[in-house]
Amino acid sequence: MDDPLRLEVMVASTRPGRFAPVVAEWFLRVAGADARFDIGVIDLADTPLPVDLTETAVVAAYRERVAAADAFVAITSEYNHGYPxxxxxxLDTAKREWRGKPIGFVSYGGLSGGLRAVEQLRQVVAEIHMVSVRETVSFHEAKRKFDTAGETQDGAAVDAADRLLRQLAWWGRTLRAARAADPYPG
Structure with a gap:
């Protein structure tokens, strides 16, 4: 593709011993095979954003990266029925940089597969003027869904990833063109 969309994949969990890298690496292999995207990774375990939202060099670099992206995927676990x-x-560290951009979700967890976290996140991203794509990839009892090589035979998740990427590409192209023609009024 001549002008791929810049997709930033955000890995949300920062817990020691986290399962996030397994899910993230799988998704990155799937998305990396899609020529519609130029992919970057923002691993929040390696991105020390201050919880008091003060401005730092790391924050400035992070906000520039968010501003340059066309689309996002958040890979999130579910902790206590919520997201990390x-x-x-x-999400709170940037503001205008999010506006008029799509986001998709890949979630994992116990019986709910992280879907309660995703439902909460949809409310948050709407408030910061993002477009949440409808399709979600969800891994219920995630540790049982991956083999030792980090692959999954979860057909529903594989199928959902394909649909999520198609929807994200459509929204990404459409919103990038719209922002270029008429900047988002935020």
Whole structure:
């Protein structure tokens, strides 16, 4: 593709011993095979954003990266029926940089597969003027869904990832063109 969309994949969990890298690496392999995207990774475990939202050199670089992106995917776990605090800090650290851009979700967890976290996140991203794509990839009892090589035979998740990327590409292209023609009124 001549002008791929810049997709930033945000890895939300920062817990020691986290399962996030397994899910993230799988998704990155799937998305990396899609020529519609130029992919970057923002691992919040490696991005020390201050919880008091003060301006730092790391924050400035992070906000520039968010501003340059066309689309996002948040890979999130579910903790206590919600999403990680690190992801809320990441969303709150930028403001105008999010506006008029699509976001998709890949969630994982126990029986709910992280879907309660995603439903809460949809409310948050709407407030910061993002477009949440409808399709979500969800891994219920995630640790049972991946083999030792980090692959999954979860057909529903594989199918959902394909649909999520198609929807994200459509929204990404459409909103990038709209922002270029008429900047988002925020």
């Amino acid at each position: 605090a690190s992801l809320k800090t990441a």
